[in-house]
Amino acid sequence: MPLRFDTITFLSDYGRTDEFVGVVHSVVRAISPEVAVVDLTHDIAPYDTRAAGLLLARSAQYLCPGVVLAVVDPGVGTPRRGVAVEVGDGASVLVGPDNGLLAPAVAMCGGATAAVALDNVEYHLPAPGPTFAGRDVFAPVAAHLCAGVPLAEFGTAVDPASLLPGVLPVARTEDDDLVAEVLWVDRYGNAQLNVDPDELDGLAGEGEPVEVAFADTTRVASRADAYGMLPVGSVGLVVDSYGLVSVAVDRGSAAGELGLTPGTEVRLRAVGDDDDGPSGVTVSLGEPRRKP
Numbered sequence: 001m002p003l004r005f006d007t008i009t010f011l012s013d014y015g016r017t018d019e020f021v022g023v024v025h026s027v028v029r030a031i032s033p034e035v036a037v038v039d040l041t042h043d044i045a046p047y048d049t050r051a052a053g054l055l056l057a058r059s060a061q062y063l064c065p066g067v068v069l070a071v072v073d074p075g076v077g078t079p080r081r082g083v084a085v086e087v088g089d090g091a092s093v094l095v096g097p098d099n100g101l102l103a104p105a106v107a108m109c110g111g112a113t114a115a116v117a118l119d120n121v122e123y124h125l126p127a128p129g130p131t132f133a134g135r136d137v138f139a140p141v142a143a144h145l146c147a148g149v150p151l152a153e154f155g156t157a158v159d160p161a162s163l164l165p166g167v168l169p170v171a172r173t174e175d176d177d178l179v180a181e182v183l184w185v186d187r188y189g190n191a192q193l194n195v196d197p198d199e200l201d202g203l204a205g206e207g208e209p210v211e212v213a214f215a216d217t218t219r220v221a222s223r224a225d226a227y228g229m230l231p232v233g234s235v236g237l238v239v240d241s242y243g244l245v246s247v248a249v250d251r252g253s254a255a256g257e258l259g260l261t262p263g264t265e266v267r268l269r270a271v272g273d274d275d276d277g278p279s280g281v282t283v284s285l286g287e288p289r290r291k292p
Contacts, residue, residue: 005093005146007066008037011052012134013044014071020132024069024139027125031143038064047074049101051262053166054183057104058242063092068105069134069142070096077130082118082137083163084145084154089113093151095142097133103166112160119155171195178203178268182260183244189253190227190238191260195245195268200237203268227251 008028014020021042028037040059044052052072065088073080075097083098087109094102095118106112118124118137123144127136141154171180171194178199184192200223208223221235230236230250235258240246247254247266254260 002148003032003034003146004148005066006035007064008035008069008142008146009040009063009066010037010042010069011040011044011056012042012071013046013048013052014042014134016042020134023135024071027135027139028143031140032146035143035146044072048072049074049099050167051184053101053104054168056101057108057166057168058184060105060108065091067142067145068092068094068096068102069138070094070101070105071134071138072101073097073099073133075099076133081158082133082141083158084116084118084141084151085112085160085163086114086151087112093145095138095145097138098164100164100166103163104168106160106163107166112163114151115158115160115163116151116155117158120153123149123154169194171199174267176269180266180268182247182255182262182264182266184262185255185260189249189255189257190240191247191255191258191264192240192242193245193247193266197239197243197245200245200268 010024012021021039025037028035041055044055049072052070056068056070073096081098082096083102085094085102085106086092087094087106090113092109094105096102118141123141125136125140144154145151169181169183171178173179178195180193180195182191183194186192221237222230223237224230225238227238227248227250230238230248232250233252234249235254236248236250237245238248247258247260249257
């Protein structure tokens with residue numbers, strides 16, 4: 001049977017210390033040896049489905065068509081269901097736990113065109129215990145999908161509307177403030193906000209100075225088209241490679257300097273003409289939101 005897909009894109013919170021990633025690769029190879037596995041990342045913080053969902057959504061439009069194998073699964077071994085979700089009328093299939101992890105990427109791809117619960121054990125490995133679904137359920141399903149097994153063979157069809165949604169924060173207006181949140185801090189310490197550039201344009205014009213307030217300190221920042229265009233040592237706002245506004249320091253860590261982490265609340269506020277401070281935007285950095 002010819003391959004239906006020749007690529008599996010694999011992400012997880014497994015890390016690289018244990019054998020988990022290598023074992024999943026070997027399971028895939030045993031079933032579909034001609035399939036290429038692209039490791040998107042395995043450094044998601046343990047159990048952080050929100051971060052994994054955001055990462056997958058950021059990456060979705062750049063991924064090779066094929067199967068996405070996504071495993072961040074704090075509910076492994078519980079009645080939570082495993083699913084395979086078809087997008088793009090069969091262009092790709094996302095395989096993983098139904099815990100909100102897949103939902104942002106599914107939305108980025110225009111929504112699901114079909115979905116099944118992975119309850120046909122014919123396509124699972126025998127499991128000594130229930131806690132390694134990446135090896136025993138998701139990897140073999142992904143490999144068999146690539147080998148041409150139809151989606152419907154893997155289990156019971158489910159209504160895509162019943163899939164658990166992801167929870168992505170949306171910036172809101174509160175009085176004269178634009179209340180935003182840090183979505184992601186990248187390796188360089190740039191703090192991505194859930195703010196579209198058009199929202200920022202409504203508060204301050206291009207080239208206007210920006211006030212950045214954090215703790216008991218206020219910093220004057222610049223808006224720039226690239227990180228390298230920021231004045232040395234200054235804080236700035238740059239539209240990042242995914243089209244969202246990020247707080248940045250050229251060749252430095254804005255997150256480290258300002259104490260920003262994912263979940264930190266950020267308030268952007270236009271400074272009035274009669275204000276004693278510089279014209280621009282005030283950014284007030286709150287405490288990270290705590291889990292209930």
